[in-house]
Amino acid sequence: MSRAADAIVAWLDERIDLSALKHFVAEKGVPVHAQEVWYYLGGLTLFLLAVQLFTGILLLLYYRPSAAEAYESVQFIVTQVQFGWLIRNIHSWSANLLIAAAVAHFFSVFFLKSYRKPRELTWISGVLLLFLMFGFGFSGYLLPWNELSFFATKVGTGIAGTVPLGGKFLLRLLRGGDDVTGATLSRFFGLHVAVFPALTTALVAVHLLLVQRQGMSVPLRVERALKPGGRVRQMPFFPNYILRDVLAWYVALAILAALAAFYPWELGTKADPFAAVPPGIRPEWYFLAMFHTLKLLPSHVFGVEGEHIGVIAFGIAALFVVAVPFLDRRSNAGRESPTFTVLAILGLVYLVTFTVIGHYAR
Amino acid sequence: MSSVTSVVERLAITALLLLLPGHVVAADAPATANRCATCHATLADSRLAKPATLFSQQDVHRESGFRCVDCHGGDAAATGKVRAHDSARGFKGVPAGQAQIATCARCHSDAKLMRRFSPRQRVDQAAEYVTSVHGKRLASGDTRVATCANCHGAHGIRLVKDAKSPVFPTNVAGTCATCHASATHMNGYTLDNGKPLPTTQLADYQRSVHAAALTKGHDLSAPTCNDCHGNHGAAPPGVGAVVNVCGTCHAVFAQKFDTSVHRQIFDKSCVECHGNHAIAKPSDDMLGTGANAICGTCHSGPDDKGAAAADGMRAAIERLKAGIEGSGSLVARVRNAGMETSAQEIALGTARSQLTLARTEMHASDAARLTPIVDDGLKIVAEVDRAGERAVSELRYRRRGLALSLGAILLVVVALGLKIRQVDRRT
Amino acid sequence: MSDVTRFAPSGSGSPAPSDFDRRTFLDALLAVGFVSTAAAIVYPVSRFLVPPPSGEAATASAVAGKAAALKPNSGLLFPFGGKPAIVVRTAEGDLRAFSAVCTHLDCTVQFKADTSQLWCACHNGTYDLGGNVVSGPPPRGLEQLVVNVRGEPGEEDVVVSRG
Numbered sequence: 001m002s003r004a005a006d007a008i009v010a011w012l013d014e015r016i017d018l019s020a021l022k023h024f025v026a027e028k029g030v031p032v033h034a035q036e037v038w039y040y041l042g043g044l045t046l047f048l049l050a051v052q053l054f055t056g057i058l059l060l061l062y063y064r065p066s067a068a069e070a071y072e073s074v075q076f077i078v079t080q081v082q083f084g085w086l087i088r089n090i091h092s093w094s095a096n097l098l099i100a101a102a103v104a105h106f107f108s109v110f111f112l113k114s115y116r117k118p119r120e121l122t123w124i125s126g127v128l129l130l131f132l133m134f135g136f137g138f139s140g141y142l143l144p145w146n147e148l149s150f151f152a153t154k155v156g157t158g159i160a161g162t163v164p165l166g167g168k169f170l171l172r173l174l175r176g177g178d179d180v181t182g183a184t185l186s187r188f189f190g191l192h193v194a195v196f197p198a199l200t201t202a203l204v205a206v207h208l209l210l211v212q213r214q215g216m217s218v219p220l221r222v223e224r225a226l227k228p229g230g231r232v233r234q235m236p237f238f239p240n241y242i243l244r245d246v247l248a249w250y251v252a253l254a255i256l257a258a259l260a261a262f263y264p265w266e267l268g269t270k271a272d273p274f275a276a277v278p279p280g281i282r283p284e285w286y287f288l289a290m291f292h293t294l295k296l297l298p299s300h301v302f303g304v305e306g307e308h309i310g311v312i313a314f315g316i317a318a319l320f321v322v323a324v325p326f327l328d329r330r331s332n333a334g335r336e337s338p339t340f341t342v343l344a345i346l347g348l349v350y351l352v353t354f355t356v357i358g359h360y361a362r
Numbered sequence: 363m364s365s366v367t368s369v370v371e372r373l374a375i376t377a378l379l380l381l382l383p384g385h386v387v388a389a390d391a392p393a394t395a396n397r398c399a400t401c402h403a404t405l406a407d408s409r410l411a412k413p414a415t416l417f418s419q420q421d422v423h424r425e426s427g428f429r430c431v432d433c434h435g436g437d438a439a440a441t442g443k444v445r446a447h448d449s450a451r452g453f454k455g456v457p458a459g460q461a462q463i464a465t466c467a468r469c470h471s472d473a474k475l476m477r478r479f480s481p482r483q484r485v486d487q488a489a490e491y492v493t494s495v496h497g498k499r500l501a502s503g504d505t506r507v508a509t510c511a512n513c514h515g516a517h518g519i520r521l522v523k524d525a526k527s528p529v530f531p532t533n534v535a536g537t538c539a540t541c542h543a544s545a546t547h548m549n550g551y552t553l554d555n556g557k558p559l560p561t562t563q564l565a566d567y568q569r570s571v572h573a574a575a576l577t578k579g580h581d582l583s584a585p586t587c588n589d590c591h592g593n594h595g596a597a598p599p600g601v602g603a604v605v606n607v608c609g610t611c612h613a614v615f616a617q618k619f620d621t622s623v624h625r626q627i628f629d630k631s632c633v634e635c636h637g638n639h640a641i642a643k644p645s646d647d648m649l650g651t652g653a654n655a656i657c658g659t660c661h662s663g664p665d666d667k668g669a670a671a672a673d674g675m676r677a678a679i680e681r682l683k684a685g686i687e688g689s690g691s692l693v694a695r696v697r698n699a700g701m702e703t704s705a706q707e708i709a710l711g712t713a714r715s716q717l718t719l720a721r722t723e724m725h726a727s728d729a730a731r732l733t734p735i736v737d738d739g740l741k742i743v744a745e746v747d748r749a750g751e752r753a754v755s756e757l758r759y760r761r762r763g764l765a766l767s768l769g770a771i772l773l774v775v776v777a778l779g780l781k782i783r784q785v786d787r788r789t
Numbered sequence: 790m791s792d793v794t795r796f797a798p799s800g801s802g803s804p805a806p807s808d809f810d811r812r813t814f815l816d817a818l819l820a821v822g823f824v825s826t827a828a829a830i831v832y833p834v835s836r837f838l839v840p841p842p843s844g845e846a847a848t849a850s851a852v853a854g855k856a857a858a859l860k861p862n863s864g865l866l867f868p869f870g871g872k873p874a875i876v877v878r879t880a881e882g883d884l885r886a887f888s889a890v891c892t893h894l895d896c897t898v899q900f901k902a903d904t905s906q907l908w909c910a911c912h913n914g915t916y917d918l919g920g921n922v923v924s925g926p927p928p929r930g931l932e933q934l935v936v937n938v939r940g941e942p943g944e945e946d947v948v949v950s951r952g
Contacts, residue, residue, distance in 0.1 A: 058837055078700040080841040083833035085700035085760075240785050247778040253826075254771045261764035264699050581928040611926055614913045704871040711873065715896040718911045767829035774822035780815055 029215075029234030030241045033222045038108035040248045042211070045105050047249040048098040049204070051256070052136075055091040056193070063143070065189035067182030070145035071270040078267060089260035095137060097256065099286045102133050110324070110344045113331040114217035120325035122210040127322050129203050132196055137284055139192040145185060150271030151281045153188075154180045159294060162307040163315075181273065220336065282358070289351045290314060292358030396438045398430040398446065416518035423519060426479050433457065433465050459505050463488055463497075466510045490595035497595075506547065513537055513593075529593070532576060534586040539564035563587075566639035574643075585611065605631035618725035646683070649724060650676035671729045678729075678736040679720055685743035686713050692750035701753045706746045713742040850950035853886065856938050859947065864900025864907070869949060873897045874934060876947055879918055880905060886934040886949040887920050893927040907931065 012018055030039065062081055064073040077084035106126065109115060115123035142153045157180065161171030176183030218232050226232065235241055283291050297306035320327070330337040402414035417424055423432075431438045436453035440446035447453045457465040467488035469475055476485050487510075491497040496507040513529055520527040528537040541547045543564045551559040567573050567587070575584035590599060590607050599607045608631075609616025619625060619632070628634040635648065635656045650673045651658035661668035689710060697703045716739030723732050853867040853876040864877040866889055875889040877900050887907065889898050896911035906923060907916040914925030921930045938945045 058834065061838070076841075076843075079697075079702035080843055082836040082839060082841065084837060086833050087837055088700075236789060240782065240789060243778055243782045243785060247775060247782065250771055250775050250778065250826075254768055254775070257764050257768055257771065261761050266698055267700070575928070579928065583928065612912070613925065614911070704868060707871050708868050708873055711890075711895065712897060715911060718894050718896055722911060767826065770822060770825040770829055774819065774826055777815060777818040777822050781819060784812065784815060 024212075025238050028212075028237035030237055031216055031218045031222075031232040032235045033219065033232060035112060035219050035222065038105075038112060039216060040245065041101055041105035041108055043245045044248050044252055045098065045101040046204070046208075047252060048094050048101055049200070051094045052091065052098060053197070055087050055094065056197075058087050059091055060193065065143070065185055067145060067185055067271075070143060070185060071267075074144045075267060085264065086260055089265050090256055092265035093256055093259045093263075095140060096285075097252065099133055099137055101252075102130050103286070106130050107344065107348055111341065112217070112219045113328065113337060113340065114219070115325040116217075116220075116328065116331040116334075117325070119210070119214060119217055122207060122214070123325050124322055125203050125207040125210070129200065129207060131318070132200050132203065134286065136192060136196050136200075137286060139188040139196065141284055142180075142185060142188045143192065144267060145271050146268035147271050147275070147278060148268050148281065150180060150273070151277050152283045153184065154277075155281060155291075156283055156287065157184070159291075159307070159311065162305070163311050164308045167311075179273070220331065220334070223334070224336075285355060285359070288358035289354035292354050292361060295358075295361070396429045396431075397441060398434075398436075398438055401443065401446075413517040419518060420520060421518050422521055459500060459509065462509045462511060463491060463500075487594040490592070493597070494592070494595045495597045508541060512541070529588075531582050531584075531586055534588055535564055535567055535573070538587045563639045566637075570639060570641045571643045572641060583611075601629050602631070604633050608632045614722050615725050618722060622725060622727040624727055644721075646676065646679055646721070649679065652676070671727070674729045675724050675732050678732055679717070679724070682713070682717050682720060682736050682739045682743070685740055686710060686717065689713070689743050689746040689750065692747065692754075696750055696753040696757070699753075699757055701756065703753070706749050709742050709746050709749075713739045713746070716742065850948055853947040853949050856884070856945040856947050857943060859884070862902050862905060866897065866899070867949075869934070870951075874949060875900060875907065876936060876949060877907070877918060884936045884938065884947060885918055886936045886947075887916075888932040888934065890931075891927055892922075892929040892931065893925070898931065 009018065030036070059077065062073055062077045062084070064070060074088065078088055079085075109123065109126065138153075138156060141149045143149075157171060157174045160174050161167045163170055172178060174184070174187070175181070176187045222232060282288065294307055294310045297310045299306050301309055324340070325332070328337050328340045331340065399414040399418055402410055403418070405411040405414075414430075417430065429438055430436075431452075434454055434456070435449075435451070437446050437448060437451040440448075440451075445451070447455075454461070454465075470483075471485050471488045473485045476483050492501070496509070499507045500509065515528060522529050524530060525532070527533065543561050545561050548559050548561050553559055572585050575581045576586060588596065589610075591597060605616050605619055605625075612632075615632075624634075625631070636642075636644065645654075647654040648656045651662060651669045655672070655676070657669065657672035661672060663669065689706075693703050693706045693710065696706075716735055720732055720735045720739065723735050726732075851867065851869045851874075853869075853874070854865055859865055859876065859878045861878050861882055862880040864875050866873050866875050868874070869888070873889040874886060875898065876884060876886040878884055887898075889907075890896075891898050891909040891911065891914055893909065893912055893914050896909050898907045898909045898914070898916065900906075901908040901915075904915070905918060907918070907920075908914070909925070909927070912926050914927040915923040916927070916931050917923050919930075920933045922928075934949045934951060937948045937950070939948050940946045
């Protein structure tokens with residue numbers, strides 16, 4: 001078997017020079033230290049993204065993006081198509097795990113200050129990818145056209161309508177009209193299967209290329225602990241590290257399979273645009289913190305509408321997150337940066353508490 | 363040729379008009395001759411002014427060309443009150459009592475005349491009225507009873523199908539209640555048994571399933587007062603007639619009840635169990651000898667065959683109900699897990715039809731006739747349950763398949779772990 | 790595999806025979822694991838790709854049956870979106886379809902050939918072949934569906950859809 005593989009490599013090498021690739025594969029190493037466990041999160045996110053891409057393409061074979069047929073086509077996939085239930089369940093569960101993995105990846109990189117020079121562009125592409133994942137979640141949630149997703153989308157796009165200056169325009173742009181209708185579904189479908197995947201592909205390419213070019217970042221503390229002229233111990237990427245990566249993917253696969261089998265994702269009832277809003281409408285868990293914050297804001301603060309303040313604050317926070325590598329001067333200079341560690345902790349605590357409160361709030 | 367025909371036609375019409383009663387000629391005469399409204403509309407006394415204004419607004423008679431004098435007599439062309447109200451010119455004033463019936467009947471009982479305006483309209487209202495309680499009392503000299511105008515209005519009369527008419531289905535109950543819900547108006551009237559006539563009918567009716575269907579359900583075919591009592595011949599349905607009256611709509615129940623032993627025993631047939639004006643939505647609780655059951659009022663004790671039969675029928679219906687509910691939740695569970703269940707849902711619909719049929723058949727008070735219907739329903743339920751169980755085992759099969767793949771995944775995980783140790787040891 | 794040995798410390802010589810056996814066993818185990826997990830993915834996916842017999846989601850239309858099998862002055866019940874529906878061939882040969890759910894208490898209506906009407910056994914409700922209530926307790930008429938005939942001559946299917 002390995003002889004056949006060698007023959008193929010030789011055959012290819014004769015035709016396209018593989019020496020550069022061979023060199024890269026042979027040279028690529030991963031730093032070994034106490035925080036190395038966080039390195040797995042990036043690969044895990046990538047794996048789950050691949051699962052989404054694969055199951056998403058499969059679902060496209062039967063899904064129909066129209067208000068009259070969306071719900072029925074998902075019902076058809078789940079009940080009539082062989083293993084349709086499995087593909088759909090995996091797509092739904094993997095979406096949630098993907099967001100969780102991406103958020104965890106984000107915070108690990110934040111805490112380790114891996115964004116510092118020269119990896120600013122890696123960070124920016126990563127943050128944009130994180131936002132894209134939220135976009136995927138938001139647009140994909142509506143596609144089954146069930147009651148919950150319909151009203152959650154109504155509320156979610158309604159928040160976009162409170163953006164100061166042009167909120168009304170943004171709302172109409174998102175919904176494809178004044179209200180959530182079949183037109184919204186068409187839009188969200190287009191975003192979910194064409195626009196976002198294209199952007200994601202480009203950004204993932206940039207992100208991965210940068211990671212390969214620059215290698216893995218070594219945490220500041222590990223770097224500072226080194227003796228002058230010393231080097232961090234390296235582990236070969238092939239096969240030592242890749243085997244670990246694959247192991248992590250398999251664990252994720254096992255979790256996915258178990259979730260899909262034992263907690264089937266419910267289809268709910270078909271959306272009825274003229275029905276009263278059912279009680280307990282709330283967005284997906286990853287929007288809960290934002291949703292609950294807006295709910296808690298007083299209607300007016302110093303004469304400005306509370307929701308405006310909330311939306312502006314989220315916008316500023318997003319810009320801040322993108323700009324972190326440029327703001328954190330101490331990290332860039334190779335010094336400890338406790339301010340940003342505290343900021344990250346505050347951010348994490350805020351997200352966790354508001355998500356939990358939002359989940360239990362009536 | 364054509365001019366000759368038209369002349370002949372005109373002559374014929376003129377001759378016909380001359381033969382008809384005077385008011386019809388008046389109806390075809392120019393409207394400028396009607397001077398009654400000129401004075402009446404300006405009078406300070408609203409009792410005298412209001413009829414003129416009402417009549418000049420929407421009124422089916424004015425729209426058909428009739429004028430004040432057609433009912434009231436007098437001279438419409440006269441400019442002075444004395445001449446206009448001259449009894450020598452046929453002035454009658456306000457027709458009341460029998461005179462009012464006669465005034466309306468002059469046209470409304472004339473089939474030939476009514477055909478010209480409303481060919482499908484009945485012309486037996488006056489004849490029916492004579493047979494009604496209202497008509498009989500009027501004949502015996504009671505002037506407090508309703509005559510035509512009490513229900514239809516006198517001026518500003520609208521067609522019955524006009525939603526603003528006081529006798530439009532949704533307004534009938536209120537119209538009857540103007541007298542029948544008034545204790546003062548009903549004072550002195552008694553039932554056949556000598557008790558005072560109750561005035562609670564409207565309140566009772568408004569609580570009924572019929573009123574709900576009519577007012578909340580907007581189902582104009584739902585019954586109101588006149589659908590059971592008749593309108594022009596209004597009277598309570600007599601003993602023995604109730605089942606026929608209810609049976610005009612509830613035909614199947616009447617038919618089943620007709621074959622029941624109760625047909626001979628229940629004087630008031632349907633009313634015995636369902637009541638009259640305050641008919642509530644029937645429930646299964648009414649059957650049997652339990653807490654809210656009606657059968658228990660007559661049937662009780664361990665030796666009572668009727669009690670046993672009633673309890674048996676109730677138990678059968680409850681069995682089917684419970685079966686349908688159980689299958690329903692099984693099907694819902696399976697559907698939520700992503701299985702195709704439309705065939706089972708249709709089957710459950712059929713089982714529910716059987717339940718409805720059983721509830722109907724129960725009115726024959728024969729447990730032996732109820733059993734096969736319930737059994738058919740239970741058979742369907744059992745089939746749905748079997749299909750549900752098959753689906754549940756399919757779910758188990760899915761989980762086994764996943765457990766198998768999980769096994770393979772875990773095998774790889776373990777092997778990879780060992781391999782990593784091995785590779786690490788070598789580097 | 791040369792890259793692996795490159796990272797191997799220069800001191801390590803060729804592995805002992807028992808170590809070698811363990812390595813081949815582990816590789817075999819891994820191969821079995823990879824192949825079986827690949828099978829566990831490929832099998833459901835390939836089954837997923839095979840279109841189910843009904844072809845597409847029955848959202849707005851359903852095949853009631855063969856047109857030729859429906860004789861004049863007869864009716865045929867069929868499932869339509871999880872509820873019963875009925876297609877009728879009139880004595881004149883027209884095809885008409887209605888929801889077969891009685892508007893009174895949701896019983897299933899049937900075709901009565903002697904009167905050429907739709908009839909509900911539960912409370913004797915009757916509808917004409919326009920779906921209108923003729924007699925009995927139903928408060929509304931039956932929802933009329935659109936009928937089309939599709940297919941090879943002699944083998945046409947009656948396709949019913951929501952208007």
